[in-house]
Amino acid sequence: MATVRQQIIQKLEASRMTAHELSRELRQSEQEILKHLPHVARSLAAIKRRLVMEPPMCLSCGFRFKKRDRMRAPSRCPLCKGEHITEPYFSIEPGKEQNGVRS
Ligand SMILES: [Zn+2]
Numbered sequence: 001m002a003t004v005r006q007q008i009i010q011k012l013e014a015s016r017m018t019a020h021e022l023s024r025e026l027r028q029s030e031q032e033i034l035k036h037l038p039h040v041a042r043s044l045a046a047i048k049r050r051l052v053m054e055p056p057m058c059l060s061c062g063f064r065f066k067k068r069d070r071m072r073a074p075s076r077c078p079l080c081k082g083e084h085i086t087e088p089y090f091s092i093e094p095g096k097e098q099n100g101v102r103s
Pocket of ligand 1: 011058059060061062063078079080081082
């Protein structure tokens, strides 16, 4: 039996997913998935790959959130105070030599 972390890696290697989708696919609470993600990132670093988080975006005004430490979606837009925020998507990419900056 694969561990939850291995299953998360398998899923994300196949396609990009939100924590919510992962929780549904793996039958774990979203809380549980979010708890595993930092560890997943660390195991990936060991095999020269990295966990990429696509920052959430406000659907009302298009505001893009900057890279966040927290992996959970924010509840409100700082600009328009809208509450229609996309969930962050996670995916796996090959690691880079230097610390890659993504826009
Ligand atoms: Zn907004």
